Amino acid sequence: MDELVLKLFLAASGMRGVIGPGTEKSLVAVPVAYIRQLRVAGPYIKASSLPRLDPSYPNPLSSPVSACLHYPFSSPVPHRTSTMPAKKRCQFQIGTESQCSSAALRIVGECPHCRAQFCGSHRLPEHHDCSNLEDCRQQAFERNKLKLESERTVASKMATA
Incomplete structure (x- = not known):
């Protein structure tokens, strides 16, 4: 359950959790844009190369629900609206x-x-x-x-x- 809440929190805030080959302590919330900028040869990113969150913000691992409620979002995730073309109707x-x-x-x-x-x-x-x-x-x-x-x-x- 905690993992699901954490994933929802990270997705809603535009962040991704990156898990390295170590333990749970290597879980770090990282902006998605920063992950895209990194050029990584392997499937893991070193935790030392990632930016750290400000310690004044709540830790998402300790209480994911409260972190979701109190975390200041920098920018909302763009919401895609799919615009399907209208069906062509009979012209009779x-x-x-x-x-x-x-x-x-x-x-x-x-x-x-x-x-x-x-x-x-x-x-x-x-x-x-x-x-x-x-x-x-x-x-x-x-x-x-x-x-x-x-x-x-x-x-x-x-x-x-």
Whole structure:
């Protein structure tokens, strides 16, 4: 229990406890920035190279709870707030003011004709009343026409076979 309270105290005050190969007496509270500045070859830092706390402050080893309550913090630990980007929503308009509340699909949700993002229900041009639907139909007709013309059997090929 005392170790947990000590770890919480050190984390809250921006300090780290460094334990050397010796006994519990080698536990020293050290500013995190100072540890980052040190270039250490091994896993341990010599206690003699670390700065000492002012003796007027309570010893965190003797009473970790009281030390947490009375220790003057020099600077608060910066609190990270994770800002997740908002989910892309389906851009299909239901009626005049409301919009579909489903999430847009990542890969297949973008309409290649109007470049809008849609959910699985509205991703097809026919389902979201695509503004370029007539152009889409014309392009599909042209593609099919060219494909069918290239596959047509010609009478001259039949005569040589």
